[in-house]
Amino acid sequence: MADKMRAKPGDLATIGKSPTGIRGLDEVTQGGLPQGRPTLLCGSAGCGKTLFGMTFLYNGAVECNEPGVFIAFEEQPEDLIKNVGTLKYDIEKLIAEKKFAIDHIEIERTKIAESGEYDLEGLFIRLAFAIDSISAKRVVVDTIETLFSGLENEQLLRSELRRLFEWLKAKGVTAIITGERGEGTLTRYGLEEYIADCVILLDNRLHDQLSTRRLRVIKYRGSAHGTNEYPFIIDEHGITVMPITSSGLAHEASTERVPSGIPDLDQMLEGKGYYKGSSILVSGMAGSGKSIVAAHFVDATCASGHRCIYFAMEESPHQIIRNMRSIGIDLQKWVDKKLLRFCARRPSLLGLETHLATMYRDVADFEPAAVVIDPISALLSAGMTGDVHSMVLRLADFLKGRGVTALFTNLGIVSGENATTEIQISSLIDVWLSLYNRESNGEHNRQLYLLKSRGMAHSNQVREFIMSSQGIKLRAAYVGPEGVLSGSARLAQEAKEKAAALVREQDMERRSRELERKRRETMAQIEILQAQLASEETEAALLRREGTAREDQLRADRVSMGVSRQTAAGLDKRAPKPSDKPKK
């Protein structure tokens, strides 16, 4: 409509809103239904109009302390109360507390004769009576079009309905008027002509035998609102609308890291693991170990005290727990500690949008730090490729927006050059682990390759992926002159290298023994020479001493000779002692 304006919060006066308490709808309508005005809720049979109305009143009475009146044209009060009893809505208690009133209006054409002019003043009186008796703020009229089949004078009915909606508005109650969907029109009798403030359409469509409920806010005067079709689900938790579109590219990027549960893999991711809130894709063929990588991640998440949801698409929780036990992972203990929740649903059980809505609800309920969807490719059996892509995109956005780390497994073969997934989600994935079996030398060996990892310096190596009863080990593949080897080829090469090394070692030992022996020989020679030197030195000293003694003797002899001569010349002179040096 021309007068539809965008509501700017904090700007001019805007219309008040009554929260419906229906998860998701209040986000789509940015707060709820227009307060004090009637809203038209239309949809074909079985769309959930009555439940919608009951939920609106129940939540209003319980959460907003706004008593509500339900004017039922179709169902008996006892039935209404019983029907929502499965949702744990205790209407009888609310009625006793004067927060809820139900008035059943019965119109049976065959039991009524018409004679002359009349009006619907009785309806007004009853409405006013019900509203005033509990000071109601909310009213649901379900389904007023029944009047058209109960009474003949259509023209009169139309003018009376117009009067009714004006009257409701004047009364200041927030009202929901339900209407059956008509051919080419929103409602069979054109109620949309009278209620122009807010129109919500409920729809239940079948596609490939799978039904999907959808909700659309067709118009909302005086307020901005989401214009898309939003899937919604009705189950034991009531109505959940899922306002997910692919608009959410505003999420904050965390720098926090979470372990992958495989120490060797963490090592490849800068030694720290994934970023918190990132989307991780583990792709590979059947039997390449995708679920095991997922289970490690679950185990690590729960071990750090965080909650985790495992959306199992192909295996039952029991089977997963049993299988993971064989590689040394006990998931049961996390289930017992209420840290792990399994949500196992066959993809073909629900339509895609319903799957998405259910996951949304589960995540909002359990508030996990991480989720695993195993495998996401299974969703292809619930919808077309394009639809699955859009669904996964919205799911990934939603999880990212909440900072939930998501690990998807994908069944499919990824070949290095043009890596892509069937559902074309590769571009929205942050970390992509590719697992594959490589055939060589008559055996298949599992290998793991980190195809991409946004925002971190990750290893570019292909690792060999070994499963054992202690979980996963990643072995660096053999890289050497023989090329890159894995499996028993790697083992053979390693053995070969080990033998060669042994030979080299033995050779080394032998040579060092030889050298030692030579050294010892040299040392012995040195000793001999030194001994020789010493004896020679002794001899030299002896010689020197002998020389000196001889000289002394000679001198002594000379002296004595002189003395003997002086004695001949003069006897008064004494001869010196032979040891004395001349002392003149």
Add this chain to the structure above:
Amino acid sequence: MTEYNGYSLRLYVAGQTPKSIAAIANLKKICEQYLTGQYEIEIIDLMKEPALAVRHQIVAIPTLIRQLPEPLKRIIGDLSNTEKVLVGLDIRPN
């Protein structure tokens, strides 16, 4: 064809609206003409007793209910179409 107690009729109106006044007048006229001495009329103003509208399932105003003889019969409108009133009340004009 008539009960021992005659016709017990209740007319529900909402205040003194032209339709209500017309209905009362029309009803009295019809009764005088076709049910002389065999009827009693109770007029209920729902403006004064709204709870009765709920209890007696009144939607349209005016509504005429034949309490007796059984079974219950309902006629809505200002009763200006005498023939329809007679059919509705199951009265065969002599």
